[in-house]
Amino acid sequence: MQYFTGSLQRELMHLRNDKGDLFLTVAMLPLLCAFIWWIFSAGQPDSLPVAIIDQDQTATSREFIRLTNAAPGIELQHGFNSQSAAVDALRKRGVYAVLLVPAQFERDIYTGSPAEVVLMLNSQYSTYASTIERHVSGAALTAGVGIGANRLQMLGMFGEQSLTMAMPISVIATPLFNEGPNYEVFLAATLIPALFQILAMILAVSAVGRELRDGTALDWLHTSGGSLALALGAKLLPPILVINGYAAIIVWFFQHVAPDSYSGNGLSIWLSFVLMNITAMAVGILILAVTRNFRMGLSLAGFYSAPAFAYSGQAFPLISMPDAAQYWASILPLTHWLKIYNQLWMAGAPITEVMDSVKVLAAMLTVAGLFGYLLLKHYAFKPESWGAR
Amino acid sequence: MTIWKHSLLTWRAIFKDKGAMLLLFGAGLVYSFFYPLPYHYEQVQSVPTILVDQDNSTSSRTLSRMLHASPYLDIRQAHNDAGVIQEALWHGDVMAMIIVPSGFHINLLAGRTAELQVASHGGYLLAGSKALMNVTEVAMTMGAGITLQKAQSMGANPQQATDSLQPLVLETRALYNPNDGYGHSIVPAVMVLIIQQTLLIGVTLLLGKKTELGQLPKGSNAYLGMLLTFSIIALLNTLYFFAVAIRIQQYAHLGEFLSLLVFAIVFCVCIAAFALLLGRIFKTRERGLQLLLITSVPMLFVSGYSWPAESLPDLLYYARWILPTTSGIHGFVGITQLGASLADVALELKMLLCLAILMIAAGLISYRQQN
Numbered sequence: 001m002q003y004f005t006g007s008l009q010r011e012l013m014h015l016r017n018d019k020g021d022l023f024l025t026v027a028m029l030p031l032l033c034a035f036i037w038w039i040f041s042a043g044q045p046d047s048l049p050v051a052i053i054d055q056d057q058t059a060t061s062r063e064f065i066r067l068t069n070a071a072p073g074i075e076l077q078h079g080f081n082s083q084s085a086a087v088d089a090l091r092k093r094g095v096y097a098v099l100l101v102p103a104q105f106e107r108d109i110y111t112g113s114p115a116e117v118v119l120m121l122n123s124q125y126s127t128y129a130s131t132i133e134r135h136v137s138g139a140a141l142t143a144g145v146g147i148g149a150n151r152l153q154m155l156g157m158f159g160e161q162s163l164t165m166a167m168p169i170s171v172i173a174t175p176l177f178n179e180g181p182n183y184e185v186f187l188a189a190t191l192i193p194a195l196f197q198i199l200a201m202i203l204a205v206s207a208v209g210r211e212l213r214d215g216t217a218l219d220w221l222h223t224s225g226g227s228l229a230l231a232l233g234a235k236l237l238p239p240i241l242v243i244n245g246y247a248a249i250i251v252w253f254f255q256h257v258a259p260d261s262y263s264g265n266g267l268s269i270w271l272s273f274v275l276m277n278i279t280a281m282a283v284g285i286l287i288l289a290v291t292r293n294f295r296m297g298l299s300l301a302g303f304y305s306a307p308a309f310a311y312s313g314q315a316f317p318l319i320s321m322p323d324a325a326q327y328w329a330s331i332l333p334l335t336h337w338l339k340i341y342n343q344l345w346m347a348g349a350p351i352t353e354v355m356d357s358v359k360v361l362a363a364m365l366t367v368a369g370l371f372g373y374l375l376l377k378h379y380a381f382k383p384e385s386w387g388a389r
Numbered sequence: 390m391t392i393w394k395h396s397l398l399t400w401r402a403i404f405k406d407k408g409a410m411l412l413l414f415g416a417g418l419v420y421s422f423f424y425p426l427p428y429h430y431e432q433v434q435s436v437p438t439i440l441v442d443q444d445n446s447t448s449s450r451t452l453s454r455m456l457h458a459s460p461y462l463d464i465r466q467a468h469n470d471a472g473v474i475q476e477a478l479w480h481g482d483v484m485a486m487i488i489v490p491s492g493f494h495i496n497l498l499a500g501r502t503a504e505l506q507v508a509s510h511g512g513y514l515l516a517g518s519k520a521l522m523n524v525t526e527v528a529m530t531m532g533a534g535i536t537l538q539k540a541q542s543m544g545a546n547p548q549q550a551t552d553s554l555q556p557l558v559l560e561t562r563a564l565y566n567p568n569d570g571y572g573h574s575i576v577p578a579v580m581v582l583i584i585q586q587t588l589l590i591g592v593t594l595l596l597g598k599k600t601e602l603g604q605l606p607k608g609s610n611a612y613l614g615m616l617l618t619f620s621i622i623a624l625l626n627t628l629y630f631f632a633v634a635i636r637i638q639q640y641a642h643l644g645e646f647l648s649l650l651v652f653a654i655v656f657c658v659c660i661a662a663f664a665l666l667l668g669r670i671f672k673t674r675e676r677g678l679q680l681l682l683i684t685s686v687p688m689l690f691v692s693g694y695s696w697p698a699e700s701l702p703d704l705l706y707y708a709r710w711i712l713p714t715t716s717g718i719h720g721f722v723g724i725t726q727l728g729a730s731l732a733d734v735a736l737e738l739k740m741l742l743c744l745a746i747l748m749i750a751a752g753l754i755s756y757r758q759q760n
Contacts, residue, residue, distance in 0.1 A: 020672070024679055032687055039690050042700040049699070075699075090564065092733045093719065096697075109556065116558045123563035124726045126574040128697055130518065137559055144557035148536075151556060155545050164502045168539075169532040171525045174508040176478070176486075183696070186514050191686055198683045206679055213675075261511070295408045295594065298678040302590075303419075306682050310579075311427050316571050317484070317516045320434050325427040339481060342512035349479035389408065389598065389674055 003225035007234035010223050011207070015238065021206065025239055029199055029246050033192050037253075040188040045131045047075040051086040051095040058106035064117070064143050068099065071135035090120065096128035097121045099136060109147055176347070185261040185346075187315075189254045190338060193273065194309040196243060197280045197334045201301040203239040204284030208232075208376070209294030215386035228377050236281060247273040263348030269341065272354070275361050276337035280305070282368040283333065289375035293388040308334045336360050395606060395614020402595060403618070408674075412591035417626045420583045421634040428572025435463035436520040438485040439477055443469055446494030452505075452531055456487065461523045478510065485509040485520035497535060515571070565641065565727050573640050577726055578694045580630040581656075581717040582685050588623050589664045593677025596668030605668075612756040616661050616749070623657035631725050643728030651731060652720050655741045659713045662748035669755045692718045716740040 015022045052068075054061050069076045077095055080086040086098040100118040108115035119136050121129040148166030211217040224231035251270045255262050287304070288297035309315070311329040318326055318335070329335045336357040343349040343357075379385050390398075403409050440456060442449045457464050465483060467474055477483045488506040496503040507524045509517030533555065541547065566573045599605045606615065631649055635642050671677050690696045691705060692715040698706055709715045720737035723729035731738065 020676055020679075028680070028683065032683060035687050036690070038702060039687070039696060039705065041702060045697045045700045047699050048697055087564075088733075091723070091727045091729050093723065093727075112556075114555050114558050116560055118560045118562065120562045120564055122565055122727070123567070123569055124565040124574055124722060125694065125697075126566070126569065126571070127695055129563070129566075129569075131697070133561060134518075137561070140557055140559040144555070147556035152540065155540065155543060164500055166536065167532060168497055168503060168535045169528045170502050170504055171521075171528045172504055172506050173521050174506060176508045176510055182511075185511070187690075187696070190512075191690070194686060195683055202679055202682060206675070209675075295675055295678065298675055298682070299408070299411065299416075302678065302682040303416075303423075306685055307420075307424055309686065310424065310575075314512070315515065316428060317433055317436075317513060319437065320430055320432065321427045322429045325429070329427070342510065343479050343481055346512045347479050347510070353476075353479045 003223070003227065004230055004234050007220070007224040007231055008237060010220070011235050011238055024199075024206070025203060025242055029195065029243065032195055033246070033250060036191055036195070037184070037188050040184045043182050043184050045073055045127060045183070048073055048097075048128050048132055049077050049095045050074045050097045050099055050132055050136070051080045051089055052076040052078055053080050053083060053086055053098065053100045055103040056101050056105035060106040060109055061101045064101060064105070064139075065099075067143055068136055068139040071139055073131050073135045087120070090122050093122070093125070096125055097132045097136070112151060115147070182258060182261060185254070185258050189250075189258075190312075190314045190341065191309060192250055193276065193337060193341070194305075194312070194334055196247060196273075196277055197308055197332075198302075198305040200239070200243055200277045200280035201284035201287075201305050202298065203243070204236060204281035205288045205294070205297040205301045207235045207239065208285060208380075209288050209297050212288075212292055212380060212386055213294040213389065215383070217380050217386065221381060228373065232285070232373070232376075240278065240281070243277050244270075244274045247277060262345050264345035265351075268351055269345040272337060272340045272344065272358060272361075275358065275365070276333045279333040279361050279365040279368070282365050282372060285376070286368040286372035289372045289380065292379055292385040295389050304332070305334075308332045311335065312338050314338050330360075331364075333361055333364060336364075390610060390614075392610050392614045392617065395611045396617040397614075398606075399615045399618040402599075403622075406595055406598070409591050409595040412587050412594060413622050413626075416587040416591075417583055417629065420587075421580070421630060421637075424579055424583065425572050425576045425638050428570070428576065431568060431570035431572050433461070433516050433519045433571075435461055436485055436516045436523075437463045437465065437483045438487060438520050438524075439467045439474060439483040440464050441467050441469060441474060441486060441488045443491045444489045444493040445491075448494040448497050448503075449489040452489060452493075452527070455527045455531055456524070459523050459527055461519055481510075484513045484516040485524075487524055500539075565643075572638070573726075575695065576638065577631075577635065577640060577722050578689065578692070578718045580634070581721050582689055582714055584623060584626050584630060585660045585663075585714055585717065586681060586685050587626070588619065588660055589667055590677045590681050591622075592619055592661075592664035593668050593671045593681070594674055596665075597671050597674035597676055600668075600672050601674060607756060609753050609757055612665065612752055615665060616658070616752070619661035619664055620654075620657045623661055624653055627653040627657055627721075631721060635725060641726050643726065644724035645730070648724050648729070648731045648734075649721075652724055652734060652738060652741075655738060655745065656713065656717050656720065659741045659745040659748065660717075662745055662752050663713055665752045666748055666755065669752070688712055688714045689718075691715070694718050694722070710740050711744070713741060713744055716744070 052065055054065060089095045090098055098120040105115050121133060123129040145167045149162040152162035152166060211220045221231055224234060248270050251266050255266050284301050287300045291297045311325060311332060312335045313329060318329055340354045340357045344354050440453060456462055486508045493503045505528055507521050509520050563569055596605060691709045693701060693709060716737035720734045723734045
């Protein structure tokens with residue numbers, strides 16, 4: 001215990017003296033998490049600019065435009081004289097879609113021909129495009145059913161009956177576990193753990209890496225009475241406490257910001273979050289033990305963790321990735337934690353449902369921790385492992 | 390010493406530093422293949438969807454056949470056991486669920502609206518919306534067939550009946566990314582981030598060591614010499630990404646090369662000046678690696694590309710331009726993906742020029758102060 005306290009004090013003393021490391025350990029994560037939440041605080045994309053060209057200029061076209069304008073996600077912008085002016089604005093990103101109501105719109109509707117409206121989307125800006133398309137096609141569907149019902153009435157059908165006949169099957173969309181869709185839940189709450197994984201690895205690599213860089217590994221070991229297990233425990237305790245303390249705040253925060261989106265138990269999700277953080281740290285230690293070079297360890301930890309969100313399957317489903325990408329995803333703690341997040345926290349599944357993912361994380365922790373420990377024990381305390389930059 | 394001499398010395402220092410070499414030249418090359426890999430197929434191919442047929446009728450079976458034929462849905466038939474369905478959703482084996490409620494067939498026969506429920510896992514937005522879109526399409530096709538039959542049975546002639554089917558057609562044209570490719574959309578933006586971040590980290594790695602040794606070059610010539618070298622390195626990476634890697638990945642490359650080159654030069658000078666400022670702030674070799682790795686994700690989302698700028702809080706809407714990546718992402722995507730001219734990306738170009746001037750001025754002061 002005395003050795004553990006001594007080693008811990010040595011670590012705390014370092015943090016007190018090294019303002020950069022202190023900032024990294026204590027301040028970086030809350031700042032970035034608050035920033036991410038702030039970015040997505042609107043919850044849903046809103047007021048996306050769409051150019052409207054009304055070549056028909058009739059009461060019917062204006063009615064259609066009014067209906068489209070009522071959709072909350074888009075903001076119609078008038079004043080485009082020609083299609084080419086609107087496409088120019090599209091390329092300049094002043095608008096992200098062009099909605100064109102052609103000249104014979106009203107005539108087509110009254111003569112019973114199919115009336116066409118054209119929506120040109122800047123699909124390179126995919127969030128813009130999909131949001132705009134969703135809103136405009138919703139408006140067009142509503143307008144279409146209305147027109148269809150009118151035509152059927154002209155064939156002699158009654159009001160209610162005609163509406164049913166124009167749309168005999170209606171699809172009711174029920175988003176499970178995330179009403180909205182709310183991007184605070186979809187992106188902010190899942191990007192933040194990706195930041196935790198990156199920082200957990202950086203902190204673990206940094207804590208041990210600097211002892212090798214500075215050639216102080218032996219001093220570190222002696223302070224801990226010669227026990228590497230004790231030395232590692234004391235060294236990693238401050239970052240483990242800080243990171244997992246922040247993890248608890250994050251879980252509490254999202255459960256309160258979007259209570260309808262989370263049906264799972266906060267404590268269970270926090271415990272799994274702790275497991276992911278510690279596993280990421282163990283992988284960090286393993287990477288450092290293999291490279292025995294602080295700079296190289298950080299570079300590899302960055303390569304492993306920085307693109308992890310792209311591979312995690314949260315934004316782009318794992319099943320749609322090539323096999324190689326799926327294999328890479330499977331060695332990232334974040335992938336398994338996000339599965340737990342979706343199952344346990346969002347879908348409210350019982351803990352038995354997520355045991356497979358928990359076991360994978362535990363296995364990664366054990367393997368990375370054990371090999372990291374053995375490699376460090378074998379190599380880290382020899383002078384030839386010190387000083388590499 | 391002249392600017393050229395300082396520039397040359399910087400090149401030599403880089404070639405002698407394995408770590409800096411790896412970050413300034415190797416990392417970009419590796420990431421140019423590694424980052425697009427998960428999006429190789431570009432689209433969500435088939436969403437695993439569970440079909441719960443509570444009606445078990447001729448109509449529901451017709452619907453089931455049509456759903457099975459839909460290319461983007463991987464339909465798995467389920468019995469009406471709520472436990473099995475819940476388990477599948479919990480387990481993440483399926484991402485969407487279609488429920489054909491009992492009474493579906495009777496409602497259709499009786500001329501009432503038959504409802505069809507589509508529930509998708511809100512955690513998987515992309516897959517969920519894909520499933521919803523396809524089910525709606527199938528429902529509309531089936532519905533159109535029913536409307537057609539009924540209209541004809543009421544005595545409408547075939548043309549009249551057909552006209553009542555789709556009175557309003559929304560023709561959607563996807564410009565610039567015609568297949569709605571996910572990688573096609575996201576990767577060019579991420580390329581800008583990779584160019585900036587590898588440069589910032591590589592430069593701070595090199596200069597951090599010099600600072601530790603008390604050998605950080607001093608004076609305006611030294612500053613401008615380093616600026617020149619780092620700008621050239623950034624430019625080489627940028628041209629590799631937007632002239633070579635983008636073709637290897639088979640993304641669009643529409644803009645004129647001259648526009649790309651001019652924009653790239655301004656962007657690269659700007660990020661090189663940014664890197665030199667950080668090099669003055671970070672006092673150790675590894676500090677840049679420690680602090681900058683984690684900032685890439687927020688930089689991407691605050692740029693107003695993946696997450697619409699119009700939905701950012703007001704302060705961030707304006708403040709996002711402080712980061713060169715914001716102008717860089719919109720400018721490079723504009724030129725290479727939308728075929729924009731320099732005039733079309735004038736805003737981004739002006740922002741980068743202002744940033745570059747400010748950062749070079751700050752850099753000159755900061756590097757001169759050491760004398």
